[in-house]
Amino acid sequence: MIHRFLEHARNKQISHRSNARRISALKGFFSFLVQIDQAAYNPFAVIDLPRSGQLLPKALSLSEVNLLLTPPAIVSPLKYRDSAMLFLLYSTGLRVSELVNLPLAACNLSSCFVRVFGKGGKERLVPFGIQAREKIETYLKLGRPFILNGKRSNFLFVTARGSAMTRLRFWQIIREMAMAAGITKDISPHMIRHSFATHLLAHGADLRSVQLMLGHSDIATTQIYTHIDQDRLKSIHRKFHPRG
DSSP states (O other), X not given: OHHHHHHHHHHTTOOHHHHHHHHHHHHHXXXXXXXXXXXXXXXXXXXXXXXXXXXXXXOOOHHHHHHHHSOOSSOOHHHHHHHHHHHHHHHHOOOHHHHHTOBGGGEETTTTEEEXXXXXXXXXXXXXXXXXXXXXXXXXXXXXXHHHTTOOOXXXXXXXXXXXXXXXXXXXXXHXXXXXXXXXXXXXXXXXXXXXXXXXXXXXXXXHHHHHHHTOSSHHHHGGGGGTOHHHHHHHHHHXXXXX
């Protein structure tokens, strides 16, 4: 019966990851039934989880990033905020939760870096570029005071309530900006983070530096980005290898 179930899932083209989650859940359920004497044994104990492989992160091309970062035709305090958030996200590769909850005091404009507390409360300093600094300066001057309208807030990027933006709302904003720029990909804040890492490595950054900026505890997590630009690796091999 279990094998028929797995064959049915395979015929419906359900992914290995989804099947692995199902099997894991059923294995745990039957283990519970055995513990409460409602089943004699766990039939899933001998079933191996299907290998899911490693999904390569999706990234934007440089031309798509340039389209996304193009200033909007109509400016407003909210547009200044959204543009500054997008520039800082691409310039630093922050996680979306780190970006929306970034304290005002964590952004050092004179030295161009942000102090971030990532997963597990680990602190890291991430540099950002001149363009991101200019966008933040414009937002602090022409955006943030008008959004707050007299309110006080410790967050860098604020809403009209003075609170931090939610992750979902920023995802919606990025979708709206992508549609306005004519980008058809199903874009997300995490895709911007992937693009940051991919483009850094493609332009010669070392893996260890990218690991530190992303806040990965294990460099193996960062190494996945080295598998993306296969065409570039092949062209380098053909160009420089004596037998290429």
